[in-house]
Amino acid sequence: MAHYRLAGDVPPKRHTQHRDADGNLFHEELMGEEGFSSDSSLLYHRGVPSAIVDSQVWELPDQARTPNHPLKPRHLRLHDLGFDAQADAVTGRRLVLGNNDVRISYVVTAIASPLHRNAIGDECVYVESGAGLLETVFGTLSYRAGDYVVIPRATTHRWLPTERSQLYCIEANSHIAPPKRYLSKYGQLLEHAPYCERDLHGPVWDPEMATGELATDVEVLVKHRVGGGIGGTRMTYATHPFDVVGWDGxxxxxxxxxxxxxxITGKIHQPPPVHQVFEGHNFVVCNFLPRKVDYHPLSVPVPYYHSNVDSDEVMFYVGGDYEARKGSGIGLGSISLHPGGYAHGPQPSAIEASLGAEFFEESAVMVDTFAPLDLGEAGLAGEDPAYAWTWAGRSTGGDDGGPAVFSNS
Known part of the structure; x- marks a missing residue:
């Protein structure tokens, strides 16, 4: 974010003494990106932010990945995954897809999470349904269905659902931000961008969070890099991370x-980049929403067949009726994975059915990656083995996903 905010009590000049009414010095913490060369904020703590009293291994949920081999398109049903009542938004996540740049997980939760910090990269969590609060060192965010919740790397936070929440979690190994083409050289969203600063909602500052009685010896679950992979640590802090009296940046x-x-719509079908919301290193996030469609007299409103030779395409279907996938078994809560090296497009019956349409009532969140995606344990558990053969009108004869008899259904 390039947009300056100030909350709470900060000194007139950065890196200078800042004391409470009794003369006690607050502890300044710089939280910044790219080695002091990019966006940052300064936070002022009552306690010492680096004071830990214990550090233990946190065993992460299953992070195993299985290559998409042999190569084929996949249909993954997230709503078929089981989550028990004790699943929270941090420890209850199940890995659906991932590579070395980004991991996509899913969780259904109705309980508070532990304090958490992702030290690997930014998180962009899409709220499929539900509502609640995200408490952070910067203040509190309210979330609701349809929100993207963007959490910068190393932000200590916890999820507090007020309603059962279905969360689609995009975890980067990098930062996540608006596409550069939407921004001025100073970081303002430009006129051609499909959203603006008024649409972005930052944390609400609650001074009582820092001035009230806070717990000591507080455990924070930290996800971090280790040995070329991903690890977890339970760090216990002497004072509560939410003891921030003010911040700016x-x-x-x-x-x-x-x-x-x-x-953004056009006279003929518009390609996915016009639907982009965010970008990270080696991946982008787009969304397809209810909209007026192509108005050329001979237009074909559904996509043309395309070979994304440089990327894997992941679509998460979250609302309406996605026209291009009619007849495939795709429904709400489905993911389609169309890998690089495979020409994909609409189901054959959807093309003729779309002709003459003036409006599509559909909502989907797309992640395109520029490195192949592997399947996580949740992806394997939720797979529909018949999907790969639906363009040919075939159904599966067994659980192995192999093609079977021809079907006109």
Whole structure:
């Protein structure tokens, strides 16, 4: 975020003495990106932010990955995954897809999470359903269905659902931000961008969070890099990380609701980049929303067949009726994975059915990656083995996903 915010009590000049009414010095923490060369914020703590009293291994949920081999398109049903009542938004996540740049997980939760810090990269969590609060060192965000919740790397936070929440978690190994082409050289969202600063909602500051009685010896679950992979540590802090009396800067979490995105349409079918919301290293996030469609008299509103030779395409279907996938078994809560090296497009019956359409009532969140995606344990558990053969009108004869008899259904 390049947009400056100030909350709470900060000194007139950075890196100078800042004391409470009794003369006690507050402890300044710089939270910044790219080695002091990018966005940052300064936070002022009552306690010492680096004071830990214990550090133990946190065993992460299953992070195993299985290559998409032999290569084929996949249909993964997230709503078929089971989550028990004790699943929280941090430890209850199940890995669906991932590579070395980004991991996509899913969780259904109705309980508070532990304090958490992702030290690997930013998180962008899409709220499929539900509502609640995200408490952070910067203040509190309210979230609701349709929100993207963007959490910068190393932000200590916890999820507090007020309703059962279905969360689609995009975890980067990098930062996540608006596409550079949407931004001025100073970071303002430009006129051609499909959203603007008014649509981005930062944390609400509550001074009582820092001035009240806070717990000591507080455990924070930290996800971090280890040995070329991903590891977890339970760090116990002498004082509560939320003891911040004030902060200012351009780095903080925020929400953006999918309904505030203004779709860009055209006379003929528009390619996915016009639907882009965010970008990270080697991946992009797009959304496809209810919109007026192509108005050329001979237009074909559904996509043309395309070979994404440089990327894997992941679509998460979250609302309406996605026209291009009619007849495939895709429904709400489905993911389609169309890998690089495979020409994909609409189901054959969807092409003729779309002709003459003036409006599509559909919502989907797309992640395109520029390195192949592997399947996580949740992806394997939720797979529909018949999907790969649906363009040919075939169904599966067994659980191995192999083609079987021809079907016109």
């Amino acid at each position: 351009c780095l903080y979490p925020y929400t953006f609701n999918i309904d505030d995105y203004m779709p």
